[in-house]
Amino acid sequence: xxxxxxxxxxxxxALMLAMLAAPFFDRRGKTPEVGLxxxxxxxxxxxxxxxxxxxLIEIAMAPALEINMPVAEFxxxxxxxxxxxxxxxxxxxxxxxNAVVEVQGLAAxxxxxxxxxxxxxxxxxxxIGAAVISMCNGYLKQSAFRPVLAKWxxxxxxxxxxxxxxxxxxxxxxxxxxxxxxxxVQFSQWDSAAxxxxxxxxxxxxxxxxxxAVYVNLWPIWAxxxxxxxxxxxxRGRELQKDTTGLI
Numbered sequence: 305x306x307x308x309x310x311x312x313x314x315x316x317x318a319l320m321l322a323m324l325a326a327p328f329f330d331r332r333g334k335t336p337e338v339g340l341x342x343x344x345x346x347x348x349x350x351x352x353x354x355x356x357x358x359x360l361i362e363i364a365m366a367p368a369l370e371i372n373m374p375v376a377e378f379x380x381x382x383x384x385x386x387x388x389x390x391x392x393x394x395x396x397x398x399x400x401x402n403a404v405v406e407v408q409g410l411a412a413x414x415x416x417x418x419x420x421x422x423x424x425x426x427x428x429x430x431x432i433g434a435a436v437i438s439m440c441n442g443y444l445k446q447s448a449f450r451p452v453l454a455k456w457x458x459x460x461x462x463x464x465x466x467x468x469x470x471x472x473x474x475x476x477x478x479x480x481x482x483x484x485x486x487x488x489v490q491f492s493q494w495d496s497a498a499x500x501x502x503x504x505x506x507x508x509x510x511x512x513x514x515x516x517a518v519y520v521n522l523w524p525i526w527a528x529x530x531x532x533x534x535x536x537x538x539x540r541g542r543e544l545q546k547d548t549t550g551l552i
Contacts, residue, residue, distance in 0.1 A: 372475075376513065
């Protein structure tokens, strides 16, 4: 399935640009840097929403779906009777552990998992984009420490942690199910003498389904902590703004 991580990274970059550009705006409201950052965030938000909707429709209706499917570690092996010339180094351990394939006939439950993963990705991107746009609007209106900004960033922090970890787990389960559905062999038979192989898994190109395992990248936790810290900065800034109101 498509990887939306680049959109999330772009939105977070837009957030950092807005924070770096904010100190340079003047009281006359000339803020080209913040305005440009807001434009980038709006474009990313539209792309993210459209991509999420397209993927949900595709998962629901397409007969075949592209999926990153884990497989048991594999490296192709030639029969003992074969000989080749050319390689100067040999693989002694390891191999392929996943394959990006287009699969037809996926079970309905696997499609539901893929759809849930895409939906969580879309929610995370929408919240990040909305937080960036809200912050840029605050700077452009010369009210950078509005209470709504702290709420947006707090909500975005929770959403990106929950959705970011959740979609990785769900996507991993969907990939495992697809691996079982595509590669699990109940019975096999062949002429071992003619093929020169005693094991089905030794046949060139024959893959086995992966054992169940879910690998989670912890970047959503770090991103969430950064957004939550930003929310606290806005809260503190609001308090200081109130305390200094009317002072010379």
